[in-house]
Amino acid sequence: MSSRLHEITRRRRLLVARASEQRGAFALQAGALRQSFAFADLAWRGYRLLRATPLMGILVAAGLVVVGPGRLLRLGYRSGLLVVGLLRLMRMFRALR
Numbered sequence: 417m418s419s420r421l422h423e424i425t426r427r428r429r430l431l432v433a434r435a436s437e438q439r440g441a442f443a444l445q446a447g448a449l450r451q452s453f454a455f456a457d458l459a460w461r462g463y464r465l466l467r468a469t470p471l472m473g474i475l476v477a478a479g480l481v482v483v484g485p486g487r488l489l490r491l492g493y494r495s496g497l498l499v500v501g502l503l504r505l506m507r508m509f510r511a512l513r
Contacts, residue, residue: 458496 466472479488 454500455496458500462492462496 466476476488483491
């Protein structure tokens, strides 16, 4: 009976070690996805803002006519990254208070 108990204990340790490795691998993959989801969330918030305020829609339409869609998308992406960075800095400063 003790050999069976020893075998069960050994298998449990192996399973716990394997689960720990899988959690680490999953955390790495989730970190990469978090960045993609952050951009998608920013785009969704921008879309909701455009729908909520007609003036913003008019400004975007005028920007499409004047600048063109490619340049406007690049500008929007860069400014979106800037906004995300500024929001992170604001959170850090709030946490220091």
